[in-house]
Amino acid sequence: MAFSGTLGGGGQEHKRPPVDCKAAPPPGSEICAACANYGKLKPLREQPTGRQMIDSDGFRPNIGIIVSNDHGQVLWARRVGQNSWQFPQGGIKAHENPEQALYRELCEELGLGPEHVEIMGSTRGWLRYTLPKRYIRKHCSPTCIGQKQVWFLLRLVGLESAVKLDACRRPEFDSWKWVNYWHPSREVIFFKREVYRRALKELAPKLYRDNGPGQLCRSLS
Secondary structure, three states: OOOOOOOOOEOOOEEOOEOOOOOOOOOOOOOOHHHHOHHHHOOOOOEEEOOEEEOOOOEEEEEEEEEEOOOOOEEEEEEOOOOOEEOOEEEOOOOOOHHHHHHHHHHHHHOOOHHHEEEEEEOOOOEEEEOOHHHOOOOOOOOOOEEEEEEEEEEEOOOHHHOOOEOOOOOOEEEEEEEOOOHHHHHOOHHHHHHHHHHHHHHHHHHOOOOOHHHHHHHHO
16 A cells, blocks of 8 residues: 655644543454453553552553554654654553553544544554653652553544544643654654554554565665
């Protein structure tokens, strides 16, 4: 599948008007690869801390969301009040599997429901990043030293106007735009770049299944 855009640029920025957030409907009956492998992902001795869970190594279970369009571009969002862009992501609660967390975060951060997207694939194991020391809250117990993530690749099947950044009372983002598939791995904050690169590389064949492996390898170099 061909796509438009450049490695350094993006499309039109979209700002947010307010809407009400309703609980996301339960996911469909089909189980994604991440959920099928959830028992193999070793969430051992996870300790609930309020809304978060921290595993015995200090990593918080988390999902990352890559929303794509029909041009092979991906949704890139700017954090509220910052010049910091990233993919939507969020923690997995104690009662959730990764797919359930995906639909909740999709509703909270982008205002989208299951009817707006198609799951194209997910990573098959935890991808971890460690926080720089200045970001670690050492006064918290247990201490969270980073995130371990399952990443989902989605295709937007609804209208772009369905994206609502004020879906909850405390929005994560104030703007979004479409960018080249590989752009985020170069532009995200430095300590997330390796996880982004690994997630995008693993999921790329799901999006570019019409391309040969040689073309995909050249894109990754």
